[in-house]
Amino acid sequence: xxxxxxxxxxxxxxxxxxxxxxxxxxxxxxxxxxxxxxxxxxxxxxxxxxxxxxxxxxxxxxxxxxxxxxxxxxxxxxxxxxxxxxxxxxxxxxxxxxxxxxxxxxxxxxxxxxxxxxxxxxxxxxxxxxxxxxxxxxxxxxxxxxxxxxxxxxxxxxxxxxxxxxxxxxxxxxxxxx
Amino acid sequence: xxxxxxxxxxxxxxxxxxxxxxxxxxxxxxxxxxxxxxxxxxxxxxxxxxxxxxxxxxxxxxxxxxxxxxxxxxxxxxxxxxxxxxxxxxxxxxxxxxxxxxxxxxxxxxxxxxxxxxxxxxxxxxxxxxxxxxxxxxxxxxxxxxxxxxxxxxxxxxxxxxxxxxxxxxxxxxxxxxxxxxxxxxxxxxxxxxxxxxxxxx
Numbered sequence: 387x388x389x390x391x392x393x394x395x396x397x398x399x400x401x402x403x404x405x406x407x408x409x410x411x412x413x414x415x416x417x418x419x420x421x422x423x424x425x426x427x428x429x430x431x432x433x434x435x436x437x438x439x440x441x442x443x444x445x446x447x448x449x450x451x452x453x454x455x456x457x458x459x460x461x462x463x464x465x466x467x468x469x470x471x472x473x474x475x476x477x478x479x480x481x482x483x484x485x486x487x488x489x490x491x492x493x494x495x496x497x498x499x500x501x502x503x504x505x506x507x508x509x510x511x512x513x514x515x516x517x518x519x520x521x522x523x524x525x526x527x528x529x530x531x532x533x534x535x536x537x538x539x540x541x542x543x544x545x546x547x548x549x550x551x552x553x554x555x556x557x558x559x560x561x562x563x564x
Numbered sequence: 565x566x567x568x569x570x571x572x573x574x575x576x577x578x579x580x581x582x583x584x585x586x587x588x589x590x591x592x593x594x595x596x597x598x599x600x601x602x603x604x605x606x607x608x609x610x611x612x613x614x615x616x617x618x619x620x621x622x623x624x625x626x627x628x629x630x631x632x633x634x635x636x637x638x639x640x641x642x643x644x645x646x647x648x649x650x651x652x653x654x655x656x657x658x659x660x661x662x663x664x665x666x667x668x669x670x671x672x673x674x675x676x677x678x679x680x681x682x683x684x685x686x687x688x689x690x691x692x693x694x695x696x697x698x699x700x701x702x703x704x705x706x707x708x709x710x711x712x713x714x715x716x717x718x719x720x721x722x723x724x725x726x727x728x729x730x731x732x733x734x735x736x737x738x739x740x741x742x743x744x745x746x747x748x749x750x751x752x753x754x755x756x757x758x759x760x761x762x763x764x765x766x
Contacts, residue, residue: 433733441596444593
């Protein structure tokens, strides 16, 4: 065996990282080659020196620092992440709707629909406020008060829905409420 | 009976801060040894250890069940140190920090002086190695990882680990001319003072 070929394996040999078939050949070669034996001995010394290198003791209060860093990171980080998530969500929705309105062949209808939905929500909100105010002020509803209120509420909703349908069928190309 | 790594990691994964404190205390010096070996500076090494444990806390749930925590931590520390060096951290040219200087200034035998000089030379030679070779030899000789573990940590084939360790040792041997002196065995037998640990294998 050539010394140069074997030398490559000397470190793995002293680290016990050679395969069995390589091990036998190298052990035999080392027994007969003073040059490789000397190189092996140098590598052992170097490895020993690095292993025995004094390492200072780490006296830092790592856990305290880690805990502080985690605490600082978590609170503002989380709320920031949530906020940025909300904003980017809204931003994407807005851009998406704007693109639909501008580029879609039914863009105007979509705009009208959004307006209608928004107005519906406002009306529903106003009604809810009125009802809750009446309930909280304790005005007597009487025996028929509740079913009448509920029927009226549902009736209004149904009427609104039908009205919208009729209006849409009459004026398909223009905004509904303009 | 002290809790096993596996128990502690499982508790950490369930969110136990006490278990995490145990893990930090158990592995602080271990992580420090790797960081110090690569960076050669106590302050930077401690910063990296802290960063490493913050990463551990963040990613503890990604450690698969039964996965080897020491190897995983070694990988985190090594990667952080490499990133720090790539960002341009200045590698310490004064090895072994102030504690050693105190030792050098105190009265002692010639043998002790020789030993300290030798240790400084070894440290300097280690820090002068190309980064990939330094990482390989630090993980092997300072921390005692197997070639397979080093391959996992560094993300390279085992054959490359073998070659890097051999190149690193050969370069060190060439740069440390005193190992060929007859007096070398006396220097080698010197053991350090308090405040230091030896780079013993795990």
